Amino acid sequence: MRSHEAKRRRAIPQEFGKRALDVVISVLAIVVLAPLFPVVWIAIRLDSPGPAVFRQRRIGRDEKPFNCFKFRTLCHKADENVHREAIRRAWAKESISNDPGAPYKLTDDPRVTRVGRWLRRTSLDELPQLLNVLTGEMSIVGPRPAIPYELEYFRDWHHKRHIVKPGITGVCQVRGRGRLCPEVMLEMDVEYAMNWTLWTDLKLIALTFPAVLRGRGAR
Template sequence: MEGKITGRVTNELYTDKDEARKLNVPAIKKKKSLSFYFLKRCLDIVISLLGIIILSPVFLVVAFLIKYEDRKGSVFFSQERVGQCGQLFTMYKFRSMCTDAEEKLVELIELNEIEGAMFKMKDDPRVTKVGKKIRKTSIDELPQLLNVLKGEMSLVGPRPPLQREVAEYSQHDMQRLGVKPGCTGLWQIQGRNDVHFADMVELDLEYIQNQSIFNDLKIIFQTFRVMFFSKGAY
């Protein structure tokens, strides 16, 4: 898979996965032991596999609703994201927007309601009727369990950014890319879309510096609570 990353930090162009790894990502100050990463990977595999099996009926219902609303559109939305150390990968989601959402973004970019290198809009006109429902409870994110199972993501970690977002990163922001991206993290359980980019970076760095299996489990359980109450989701 090929892609491009441009960054203000290095002013270089990365054209594939191997070169993307050369992105100038600061080293983690408090490096964890091999046993931690082994246990974290085991946790990712077990929970993601169980999640895919247990939630398969939900997958089918959501797929049917998306297809029923727009028979010509695809059920899934795949997008190239930037992972650990600049590694490019394809992230999966249930499609919650119209099929030409990326093209329409150009017209909406000035209406961004989040400060920093992200785009968020509370009443985004690109979101479909079904999309509004599944985004409220983060059901649209469930296909990322496949990314976790493949080892491209972890259950807990910084959200994987877009390449255009990384192009605006400062050296401080680049620290987010020092670990494997996750499906959930401190940002999601402490405000989600109500948190601006700078605050999200600080929460991600707080997580990175205090990684532990116990913290991962605590964040996972708190994520379920946030999903049910749908606070800060749009």
């Protein structure tokens, strides 16, 4: 009991530090990237009909659902069954891509728009999630927020990834999400959730930039 209480007390300043880091980085990023937001918004609207910002129900900390924001990269009202089938095949360890370097990433999704391909390649589609970070629903670093139907494939211990807030970037994004099967990604997410530190977060943030430049890990 004493060990548990000591661990909990140590976690309080870590949680405070993580939240402070989230607020500082998200505010700075929004200020610096503010001129880019209207450019992306206009490009999306000119490229295809539909709203520029896409809201999707995702699973947050303690498995509480929330609305996750992204710049829209798919055709408006795209059929979600395409992604559902891709998830099923990925869990069966079947390749869902023509790219041998990213067998578990849906790289040739016919629903993706022209601008959407560019946004995904540069990870700019994730920028609106800075608002989710500011509201406390997400963190800069953490497991990617799961779509509710993905939980159908989780084993009991996979749910431990939800003891922390989902993040914009994380271990899987840095190590190349498309090259990893879903179960391996969840193992990495659980390992992060159980053992994260502020130093770990800072390292992952630093490693995100070269990962984005290489075009790895976008989702």
